[in-house]
Amino acid sequence: MKSLAKLYMERTELAGLVLLIVLAATFQILSDGNFLSYANLRNIASVFPEVALMAIGVTLLMICGEFDLSVGSVFALMPMTMAVSMTSGAPFGLAMVLGFAVCVAIGFINGYISLKFDIPSFITTLGMLFIARSLTVVVSGGFPPLLSADIPTWMFTGFVGPGNFFRMSFLWLTLIAVLASILLSKTNFGNWIKATGGFYDAAASMGIPVNRVKIICFIICSILAGFAGLIQVLRFGSPLPSLGEGMELQAVAAAVIGGTLLRGGIGTVMGGIIGVLLIRVIDNGLVLVGVDANWFKFAIGFLMIFAVVANSWVSAQAKKIKLEVGS
Amino acid sequence: MTDFIVSCRNLDKWYSGVHALNNVSLDICPGETVGLVGDNGAGKSTLTQLLSGVHTPDAGEIIISGKKVSIRKPRDAMDLGIETIYQYNSMVPDMSIARNLFMGREPMTFSLGGFGLIDIKKMREESIGAIADVDLHLRSPDALVGELSGGQRQGVAIARAMHFRSQVLILDEPTNHLSVKETNKVIGFVKGLSDQGVTGIFISHNMHQVFECCDRIVVMARGEIVMDKQIGDTSIDEVHSIL
Numbered sequence: 398m399k400s401l402a403k404l405y406m407e408r409t410e411l412a413g414l415v416l417l418i419v420l421a422a423t424f425q426i427l428s429d430g431n432f433l434s435y436a437n438l439r440n441i442a443s444v445f446p447e448v449a450l451m452a453i454g455v456t457l458l459m460i461c462g463e464f465d466l467s468v469g470s471v472f473a474l475m476p477m478t479m480a481v482s483m484t485s486g487a488p489f490g491l492a493m494v495l496g497f498a499v500c501v502a503i504g505f506i507n508g509y510i511s512l513k514f515d516i517p518s519f520i521t522t523l524g525m526l527f528i529a530r531s532l533t534v535v536v537s538g539g540f541p542p543l544l545s546a547d548i549p550t551w552m553f554t555g556f557v558g559p560g561n562f563f564r565m566s567f568l569w570l571t572l573i574a575v576l577a578s579i580l581l582s583k584t585n586f587g588n589w590i591k592a593t594g595g596f597y598d599a600a601a602s603m604g605i606p607v608n609r610v611k612i613i614c615f616i617i618c619s620i621l622a623g624f625a626g627l628i629q630v631l632r633f634g635s636p637l638p639s640l641g642e643g644m645e646l647q648a649v650a651a652a653v654i655g656g657t658l659l660r661g662g663i664g665t666v667m668g669g670i671i672g673v674l675l676i677r678v679i680d681n682g683l684v685l686v687g688v689d690a691n692w693f694k695f696a697i698g699f700l701m702i703f704a705v706v707a708n709s710w711v712s713a714q715a716k717k718i719k720l721e722v723g724s
Numbered sequence: 725m726t727d728f729i730v731s732c733r734n735l736d737k738w739y740s741g742v743h744a745l746n747n748v749s750l751d752i753c754p755g756e757t758v759g760l761v762g763d764n765g766a767g768k769s770t771l772t773q774l775l776s777g778v779h780t781p782d783a784g785e786i787i788i789s790g791k792k793v794s795i796r797k798p799r800d801a802m803d804l805g806i807e808t809i810y811q812y813n814s815m816v817p818d819m820s821i822a823r824n825l826f827m828g829r830e831p832m833t834f835s836l837g838g839f840g841l842i843d844i845k846k847m848r849e850e851s852i853g854a855i856a857d858v859d860l861h862l863r864s865p866d867a868l869v870g871e872l873s874g875g876q877r878q879g880v881a882i883a884r885a886m887h888f889r890s891q892v893l894i895l896d897e898p899t900n901h902l903s904v905k906e907t908n909k910v911i912g913f914v915k916g917l918s919d920q921g922v923t924g925i926f927i928s929h930n931m932h933q934v935f936e937c938c939d940r941i942v943v944m945a946r947g948e949i950v951m952d953k954q955i956g957d958t959s960i961d962e963v964h965s966i967l
Contacts (some may be wrong), residue, residue, distance in 0.1 A: 596815070599816055
């Protein structure tokens with residue numbers, strides 16, 4: 398029991414992984430083998446990279462002790478910025494730079510205002526959720542602009558791999574997930590992110606530029622949300638102003654289900670991705686086994702509360718172990 | 725003229741209308757251990773915070789080893805060889821001992837513009853050495869700091885300060901929240917500072933501790949230094965009468 402609790406504390410994403418395997422097995426049996434079929438897995442793999450990219454950013458930011466609710470709106474604003482600049486004649490490359498510049502600006506503003514005025518980022522980014530959504534609708538002029546034909550769509554959503562199993566978005570997700578994991582566990586900046594979220598005063602007293610660390614995480618979070626939005630728009634073929642509504646909550650739920658603590662300091666990139674996979678598997682599995690799809694949100698809510706309760710229970714257990722060692 | 729390692733000249737600091745430090749000058753010789761005592765709000769923490777870069781003085785200057793310096797942030801102080809050990813102990817509980825020891829000063833295998841890959845092997849090995857150097861016995865540098873007792877955490881903080889070859893070590897009430905046994909260990913360490921050529925500034929409420937491990941006592945009240953004597957030239961009673 399002791400070593401199990403310790404293992405869970407050190408590898409918080411493990412519980413999610415176990416649950417994922419259990420759920421996949423259950424759905425496989427209940428759906429008469431349809432769940433793990435080629436077509437169904439291909440379907441899951443082609444959709445989930447979008448939320449997963451967003452969840453990576455949200456996870457990193459949450460580990461350093463902050464929170465971003467504006468990602469769902471940035472998800473729509475970034476591709477809308479691109480589409481509108483392309484309709485006014487900008488080439489794809491320039492439009493993409495402009496789109497990402499908007500993401501960087503929003504991330505910076507989120508971070509700067511939260512830190513400068515000592516406002517909970519929950520509030521700042523809730524405001525930004527409305528602002529960015531409104532801007533998306535305003536710049537679109539109410540009509541979704543047509544995507545021009547010279548976009549290299551294949552680079553983001555084209556099918557690749559054996560039997561065209563994956564979309565390119567899956568490869569982008571893999572690449573970014575690996576880079577983000579390395580950033581978090583192998584670089585000095587990753588150490589600073591964990592230290593800043595784990596104990597802000599201690600990190601500051603040891604000379605870590607805590608506010609800069611947080612602002613950079615806000616910016617990374619916005620950029621990944623925007624990139625995820627770009628991928629979804631290219632998959633759909635049209636930049637609807639309403640894209641990504643409610644997605645921020647899924648990304649936060651994924652991070653929490655994956656073992657990231659809301660107060661910061663603990664979490665892994667892999668955990669966030671497993672969280673997204675769990676949500677997608679439940680979404681897809683419920684449909685396959687013929688359960689009323691309206692139960693989906695119930696299941697996510699239940700899973701998230703369950704994950705948080707399990708987390709705090711295990712931390713309490715780990716504290717008991719510590720006391721035993723100390724006495 | 726003696727070469728002082730730390731010289732504070734006419735330091736002033738206000739906190740929203742409160743004159744926390746009023747024209748304070750203090751010279752400290754190399755290898756000396758100075759006990760800094762005074763009531764809450766007397767200005768002792770403020771004085772050391774100016775040295776460790778937590779705050780900046782409103783007026784006056786700080787001279788380290790004969791050179792006038794500007795300490796604007798904790799990193800500046802560290803680069804000058806001034807390390808601080810705080811009462812609340814500056815350790816992140818959810819991180820390993822090794823990662824805490826090198827927090828903000830990680831050894832790197834590769835870096836570009838200050839960012840890069842941590843040399844995890846080197847970090848672990850040097851942590852083992854640093855912990856052994858302060859006579860602390862811990863199972864592994866990978867253990868989480870949150871699993872340690874208060875005294876062990878303070879031991880790791882001391883190991884961190886010593887590993888980075890501090891010249892001046894500020895100990896801001898390091899024995900608060902510690903057991904008697906652990907307190908004695910910290911006091912023993914402070915006593916041994918001068919043998920290692922380290923200058924110590926020891927803040928405490930406990931007069932007995934100061935008389936046990938310091939060479940000199942500086943008493944502060946209302947933002948000013950009201951007494952400054954060698955330990956041998958004064959007594960606990962005299963200090964109490966001033967306070």
